[in-house]
Amino acid sequence: EIHDLTSLSYVPDDLGPRKTIFDEILSELAHSERPLFLAGNPASGKTTVINRIMESTKCCYINAALLSAPQQVFVMIYRYISQNEKSISALNAYDWLSKMKKKGTYNIVIDEVDYLSKRNVMYDLFELSGIRLILIANSLNFANQSKKIHSRMELTHQITFNDYTQLELMLLLQIRLKHYLNYIEKPALKLLLGRMHTFSDFRNLLAVTFRAFSKIYSEGRTQIITDDIQQLSSNQNELDLMNIEQLIVLQGKCKNLQLDEIQASFVQKQIPISIWQIRQIIEDLISGQYIVNGAVSVNEKIIERALKNK
Numbered sequence: 001e002i003h004d005l006t007s008l009s010y011v012p013d014d015l016g017p018r019k020t021i022f023d024e025i026l027s028e029l030a031h032s033e034r035p036l037f038l039a040g041n042p043a044s045g046k047t048t049v050i051n052r053i054m055e056s057t058k059c060c061y062i063n064a065a066l067l068s069a070p071q072q073v074f075v076m077i078y079r080y081i082s083q084n085e086k087s088i089s090a091l092n093a094y095d096w097l098s099k100m101k102k103k104g105t106y107n108i109v110i111d112e113v114d115y116l117s118k119r120n121v122m123y124d125l126f127e128l129s130g131i132r133l134i135l136i137a138n139s140l141n142f143a144n145q146s147k148k149i150h151s152r153m154e155l156t157h158q159i160t161f162n163d164y165t166q167l168e169l170m171l172l173l174q175i176r177l178k179h180y181l182n183y184i185e186k187p188a189l190k191l192l193l194g195r196m197h198t199f200s201d202f203r204n205l206l207a208v209t210f211r212a213f214s215k216i217y218s219e220g221r222t223q224i225i226t227d228d229i230q231q232l233s234s235n236q237n238e239l240d241l242m243n244i245e246q247l248i249v250l251q252g253k254c255k256n257l258q259l260d261e262i263q264a265s266f267v268q269k270q271i272p273i274s275i276w277q278i279r280q281i282i283e284d285l286i287s288g289q290y291i292v293n294g295a296v297s298v299n300e301k302i303i304e305r306a307l308k309n310k
Contacts, residue, residue, distance in 0.1 A: 015048065071094075074094040
């Protein structure tokens with residue numbers, strides 16, 4: 001059960017510190033047609049909140065990091081609205097969208113929108129009528145990257161996902177672990193929260209927590225102590241092991257994912273990439289619902305493209 005509770009795929013019903021933002025987004029969607037702009041550092045809860053939003057609100061989800069070219073976003077929107085999967089150029093798709101006569105507002109979620117900032121794509125998106133953009137960015141300065149983007153972003157309702165505070169991390173752990181939290185001694189919990197708050201990454205917090213529980217179980221103990229947290233959060237080999245374990249779990253969810261081949265290929269090409277980066281990219285791809293024939297398709301080319309976009 002601990003494995004499930006600390007899994008990245010597990011989303012508790014209680015959103016904890018992100019419940020206020022969740023309610024704000026729902027209210028905005030219900031009472032306004034303004035575009036939404038959500039910004040925050042990685043692992044700040046953006047994907048969790050938007051996935052919960054999409055459970056109750058019909059949306060088209062697009063991960064810009066996975067597009068072969070920024071202009072392909074128009075093809076994705078065209079296919080969603082027209083329900084037509086035929087091959088079409090980005091130019092023709094945009095032309096069709098600009099002349100669209102269908103009534104109603106289509107909610108278009110564009111994650112990793114940072115990847116669209118180098119072209120006029122963002123400007124053209126705002127020119128389309130009949131759609132409401134819900135933009136998600138990792139860069140808090142995204143709106144200021146160009147005058148064109150800035151002028152359009154002023155039209156949006158902007159929501160910032162601040163990094164989790166130590167108190168918020170504690171609340172998230174309480175929501176997930178429930179009574180299992182009693183198995184962590186208070187000094188160990190304080191050390192865990194302090195170190196993970198420094199990293200500002202809830203994913204690492206979950207990974208260290210799971211490893212700590214695995215450690216005491218294998219050693220026949222009932223309490224996680226400070227030495228456990230000290231070892232697991234400061235030993236690079238342990239952190240690498242956690243990332244490898246997560247990759248193995250992810251491998252079971254992916255199609256065409258051969259970790260050894262991917263790592264060897266990057267080394268051969270002299271592309272600097274760590275296990276942590278590979279894991280983060282794959283997690284982002286999975287959370288972005290990159291589906292091919294009913295399965296998540298992640299291969300070397302997709303990872304390399306995402307890495308270059310970073």
